[in-house]
Amino acid sequence: MPHYHKLGQIPSKRHIQFRKPDGNLYSEQLVSTEGFSADYSIVYHCHPPTLVTGIDDPVSIAPDIAIQKNMQNRSFQGFKVKSTDNYLDSRVPVLVNDDCYVILAAPTNWNSRQSAVGSRQLKKNSDKIPKTKDSYFFKNSDGHEMIFVHEGEGVLKTMYGNLPFEYGDHLIIPRGIIYQLEFKTDQNRLFIVESFSPIRFPKRYVNRFGQLLEHAPFYERDIRKPIKLETHDEIGDFIVMVKKQDQIYPYHYASHPFDVVGWDGYHFPYALSIHDFEPLTGRIHQPPPIHQTFEANNFVTCAFVPRLYDYHPLAIPVPYNHSNVDSDEVLYYVDGEFMSRKHVERGQITLHPIGIPHGPHPGTVEKGIGQKETRELAVMVDTFRPLKITEQALAIEDKGYYKSWVE
Numbered sequence: 001m002p003h004y005h006k007l008g009q010i011p012s013k014r015h016i017q018f019r020k021p022d023g024n025l026y027s028e029q030l031v032s033t034e035g036f037s038a039d040y041s042i043v044y045h046c047h048p049p050t051l052v053t054g055i056d057d058p059v060s061i062a063p064d065i066a067i068q069k070n071m072q073n074r075s076f077q078g079f080k081v082k083s084t085d086n087y088l089d090s091r092v093p094v095l096v097n098d099d100c101y102v103i104l105a106a107p108t109n110w111n112s113r114q115s116a117v118g119s120r121q122l123k124k125n126s127d128k129i130p131k132t133k134d135s136y137f138f139k140n141s142d143g144h145e146m147i148f149v150h151e152g153e154g155v156l157k158t159m160y161g162n163l164p165f166e167y168g169d170h171l172i173i174p175r176g177i178i179y180q181l182e183f184k185t186d187q188n189r190l191f192i193v194e195s196f197s198p199i200r201f202p203k204r205y206v207n208r209f210g211q212l213l214e215h216a217p218f219y220e221r222d223i224r225k226p227i228k229l230e231t232h233d234e235i236g237d238f239i240v241m242v243k244k245q246d247q248i249y250p251y252h253y254a255s256h257p258f259d260v261v262g263w264d265g266y267h268f269p270y271a272l273s274i275h276d277f278e279p280l281t282g283r284i285h286q287p288p289p290i291h292q293t294f295e296a297n298n299f300v301t302c303a304f305v306p307r308l309y310d311y312h313p314l315a316i317p318v319p320y321n322h323s324n325v326d327s328d329e330v331l332y333y334v335d336g337e338f339m340s341r342k343h344v345e346r347g348q349i350t351l352h353p354i355g356i357p358h359g360p361h362p363g364t365v366e367k368g369i370g371q372k373e374t375r376e377l378a379v380m381v382d383t384f385r386p387l388k389i390t391e392q393a394l395a396i397e398d399k400g401y402y403k404s405w406v407e
């Protein structure tokens, strides 16, 4: 969790009168987590954030599970997920459990004027779906999100301000933050982890005051916070698509969700670029935890970045065979060559589940000996409970992958 931040105008103390130029009060909102026991922010709106004028019928976006119990190494071609002109439609869950969903998305735009949510559901429930005339907002009340930007750039817009993003960024959006993504072009590829518990820095990276320690692979200067507060003092019909319990509830509000004049606290979205992750290296092969970026309940994420190889004279840089006794291992290949695999595509996902070992592909161990560096770039998600496989994942699966270790 990043440290204290503030933007805009705030009064000198909490919970006191804070008036607009016309003499009326601003509307204070406490955004608190874990009840009142964890990070929070205090936000000042032009209008109360409670002005609901209507709620349209909810629509289910629950993942369709194809394989409840997986016991096979698998691979999926993530770039085969079709691009779609609406952000919510574009989100395709591929691997899911009760702790997190792994989602792929290729939005060409935030919103098309015709559609609202879930192309799958649009077909099933087309008469029930409200058609948005203007752009909607999205609020995930189920999960905290890590959006890894594989392709694309733009601006994450929230009531806490704007956060520009680009290739390689992890955008961390805590649960309940209303947002929009403004894309610069229609070429966007996102790898999203939706977490049902807060996404935090690994405990061993921070001191007892919460500061990132010297041995951590990134530092506070690498954490980018919202930089520009845009105050939309507007009254109208604003649609916030609220996700809760795998349903989308189209909420109509009378005031613009980003009508904030100021805020302060510890609860806000932030960005960490994979290109700012400083790799740790050693004389012999270093284990995956040195690549860790974030942790949540029952899963961790890692970043594999360009780095020097192990430098012991007899070092074997390619990783050993490995048994996941108690974690499903998801690797999302971003860019560069991968030393342990014979052939990988950008956007490919491998899943190596609890219960069986996996290891380097034939020939890669000898090939790696003597090499000085790798240019690989990948994001890993290790879940401590098994992942289920969705119908959409099966549609992009490389069916023969589980036999790929046999020459």
Ligand SMILES: [Fe+2]
Pocket: 322, 329, 352, 358
């Ligand atoms: Fe592994």
